[in-house]
Amino acid sequence: MKHVAANMAGTVLNILVQPGDEVSAGQDVVVLESMKMEVPIQSEVAGKVSEVRANIGDFVNDGDILVIVE
Template structure:
């Protein structure tokens, strides 16, 4: 199980995966807005999305877990 975390503080503006989706390494899984820039968060592993911890509109801090992949 791998937890994918935010690499900066920002607001979640798009969630690009759903529970059960298969993701590949480097695939965009979520988009943050930080300092008026859109910042894609990418999967670091290959696997299946088993938990999504962030919703559109949530403010997240650096290090907050966004998605869990198995």
């Protein structure tokens, strides 16, 4: 099991994947808003999304797990 974690604190603005989606390394999976900037969070691994742990509007901290990839 691999995961995609937030690399900064911010608010979840958009979730671009859902469970069952195939993702590739480098693909944007979540968009955070921090200091009025939109920051895309990319998957570092390829695989299938098994779980999305964030919701739009959630505040997340650096290191929080956003998406689980198998």
